[in-house]
Amino acid sequence: MSDLIADKVNMVFTTPTGGKVHALKDVSFTLKEGELLSVLGPSGCGKTTLLNIIAGFNRPTGGAFYLGDHEISGPDTERGMVFQQGALFEWLTVAENVNFGLRMKKANKKETARKVEEWLEIVGLQGFGDTPTYQLSGGMQQRVALARCLINDPDLILMDEPLGALDALTREKMQSLVLKIWKETGKTIMIITHSVEEALLLGERLFVMAPRPGRLHKEYRLPFAEKGVDGDMRDIKNSAEFAQVREEILTMIWDMEEEIMGKAEAA
Numbered sequence: 001m002s003d004l005i006a007d008k009v010n011m012v013f014t015t016p017t018g019g020k021v022h023a024l025k026d027v028s029f030t031l032k033e034g035e036l037l038s039v040l041g042p043s044g045c046g047k048t049t050l051l052n053i054i055a056g057f058n059r060p061t062g063g064a065f066y067l068g069d070h071e072i073s074g075p076d077t078e079r080g081m082v083f084q085q086g087a088l089f090e091w092l093t094v095a096e097n098v099n100f101g102l103r104m105k106k107a108n109k110k111e112t113a114r115k116v117e118e119w120l121e122i123v124g125l126q127g128f129g130d131t132p133t134y135q136l137s138g139g140m141q142q143r144v145a146l147a148r149c150l151i152n153d154p155d156l157i158l159m160d161e162p163l164g165a166l167d168a169l170t171r172e173k174m175q176s177l178v179l180k181i182w183k184e185t186g187k188t189i190m191i192i193t194h195s196v197e198e199a200l201l202l203g204e205r206l207f208v209m210a211p212r213p214g215r216l217h218k219e220y221r222l223p224f225a226e227k228g229v230d231g232d233m234r235d236i237k238n239s240a241e242f243a244q245v246r247e248e249i250l251t252m253i254w255d256m257e258e259e260i261m262g263k264a265e266a267a
Helices: 047-055 094-098 100-104 109-122 138-150 168-185 196-201 224-230 233-237 240-266
Strands: 004-014 020-031 036-040 062-067 079-082 156-160 188-192 205-210 215-221
Touching: 004 047, 020 047, 020 062, 020 215, 036 047, 036 196, 047 079, 047 156, 047 188, 079 138, 094 100, 094 109, 094 138, 100 109, 109 138, 138 168, 168 188, 168 196, 168 224, 168 233, 196 224, 196 233, 196 240, 205 240, 215 240, 224 233
Parallel strands: 036 188, 036 205, 079 156, 156 188
Antiparallel strands: 004 020, 004 062, 205 215
């Protein structure tokens, strides 16, 4: 396992008409091994672009990301990805989805089967291994996606709005599961979300990104993720400290959105 280092990362896209969109500007930070980071900001601030570069789906136009001592230049099993929709193979069973990566590596079948059962138990899906994936609810499918990612033992877990499509109660349960996995595995996790409340709950570190060109506007170091591992999530959300930080960030993002709207109207 290794630290994730962003070194003056820039990303400029060329539009179909030949114009330029500066999506990210001089983004630099270090995410230490085992840390839990949430990232939020107004629409169009480059959150998903940032994640896609770390995943290796895109190459930055300037600067670089490093995991440990080597530069990220493409997808790799050292980085696992969980999407908003599970991106599962719905015609396969739960177990077949979870063990997909290990089968591609031609891992030992007995060892793979043991690991599948282990991870299904961790994510609360024991007994569902033979169930066709299409029969599962959205929350259960996201549990499968988590198990499929984690069974490959990545150094870094990247989550792009992983709980955004879930109902409120299922989302709360999944938030608790993410914290449990973070604490029990010691994995480094980076979560992109549009929800201020979720970012506060699932980030011991939290980055607020400024609007385009996307850049790091403010960083918070928060106690709520650690408290949420064993504590009651609703009690945490009802605390005065949580409410104060939530309102501060909501106001910050609201002002950014107002600025974006003003620029759009002026144009």
